[in-house]
Amino acid sequence: MTSRPGPSTIEEVAQRAGVSRSTVSRVLNGVATVDPKMRRAVDDAVRATGYVPNLAARSLVTRRTNSVALVISEPASGIAGAEFLQRIFSDPYFGRVTAGAQHVLRATGVHLVVVPADREAHDFVLSYLRQGHVDGVLFLAGGDEHGLPHALYEMNVPVVLSHRPSAALPVSWVDADQTIGGRLAAEHLGRLGRRRAVVLAGPPELAAARERLAGFRAAAEGLGIAVAVVHGDYSARSGTAGGRRILAEHPTADAVFAANDLVAEAVVRVLVDAGRHVPADVAVVGFDDSTTARDAVPALTTIRQPVEDMAGEMARLLLDRIRTPDQPARGVMFAPTLVVRETA
Template sequence: MTSKRADQRAPTLEQVAEQAGVSRSTVSRVINGVATVDPELRQVVQQAIEATGYVPNLAARSLVTRRTDSVALVVSEADDRDTADPFLNRIFTDPFLGRITAGALEVLRPEGIHLVIMPAEWTAQNHVVRYLRQGHVDGVLLISSHTADPLPRQLCDLNIPAVLSARPGQPLPMSYVDVEQQVGAKLAAEHLLGIGRHRLGTVSGPLDMPSAQDRLNGFRAALAVHGYPYVPSAVGDFTRGSGENATRELLAAHPDIDGLFVANDLMAEGALQALRDLGRRVPEDVAVVGFDDSVAALQCRPQLTTVHQPLEEMAAEMARLLLARISQPEARARSVIFHPRLIRRGSA
């Protein structure tokens, strides 16, 4: 009598090899992702794996390949500046992270690679670095914006494969993906001028971030070309509340502003609230343009005219660059820059 345990024994590597008509070593090479395996042979083995129901032993495989089949999405941020809006609340409610995650998964999931999301406030970065150094992941997709952030340099020094979500604040031999920030700001400036607005102001992001600097400089440079030597500005921190406060500050000092460029959509949503509270109609009294083209732009009333950056495509490219870096650690770092475009809606 055959035991139930024997009947349910898991398929073996040998059974896969017999099904495919190849050697056990060939099956092992396919499972371990060896690049030199003939594509047609690889397909035959994969069909045999599906037919037999074989499940690779990932622990044993990782000993051979030294791979974990997982990467970390690390969100690095300065310590909380506003205790009313703590770091974890910000990153998990900001539409930016959701779009980055979705874009990365489009590339990673078909490769069987897991994504681990890791918040990393600067005071807690030692714990994150320790985790990464211990080899729990194969590489890092790093969201880091502040020039003073020490994490990008640490990852370079430790030779941990990593790709940045934007141009680094300091020159580093690390791949990154970005959008033409100044071009996007120029699109906003030219649109506001094109609809007849001539008393323009802007709410920038934190000026220790290259993206915020580029958007502010691009807006000012575009207006200078058209004869506007001075652009009033106030500084926010890319949150909804900071956009509202900065807009109130800006209009208190310059009540005649009739066009406003806000450096991201969340701050623009706050700006619209401030304008409503101050009795200013949008777009009749003040036209507003944001940046990102996130879900926040569609939630605004009126819906927000904004500069679109293709975050999902950018994140997918980050994932491709990281996989290439993991496969070829000695390959040179690369930058990939995407083009923005203006999306016109009801606010301007």
């Protein structure tokens, strides 16, 4: 039997490319000042030899894992375990966040690890992050519940939040102006002549839910629109329950502003099943502009958050923080827009 040859080495790559070992290292580490001809020669040699960098050894030198965590926390919903995981993987919002972050991270060779952080997993998540498995955290939640963002800051873990911190927490963040989103929904319904609206709001302990409701109420008051509020969460189940409450408690409502598109789609189904015409009898506006909004029948009028762009900006801010830990925290605010389809 012939012995199988061992893996190629960096010296073999250097010899084949006709450059020094240090030049190969600089190319593999993405140093921008390497001469383009040398870079191409090294790339060709890597492909020809089948060389695979020893990432474990490299991490001992750079103290980098080339991985970041997307921590998804929704403690306000009160769900945990399998139900929490089902919520994450069924809500198109989380898929959009992952896609937007991946688009930026993959271009830099950084891996994304999704870490669910329900109530039951709080200590596990902190332990995992404390052990240095990732270089930083994209923290996705509507508020500072559980104190996780503060704990990460105290641990000196680079972190970027998907919301503007409610307290004086000096970490970078990305958000959409939720107040403007609520205002856009009210103004659109006002232009349609609607005067009796029900807001199926998200959990009041979440900043985004409070801000959307405040923006809607402020604009509705100026337009002479009466507003009733029903609090729930961001699930289709909550939308079904909210729709039934509208029929029972607010039968003359002619407009609904829903917490998100999943809620809006469920409300439309309840109203239509009860014999209401959408939008002739009741106009419905969702929030997010997810695939749910586009695929629903009828297609949902909604407030668009540029979620993929927001997640990509989060990734860029985190990479900057990892490279330059001492830079000041930054906040980036995106503007939502109205997307008119068939329900309003």
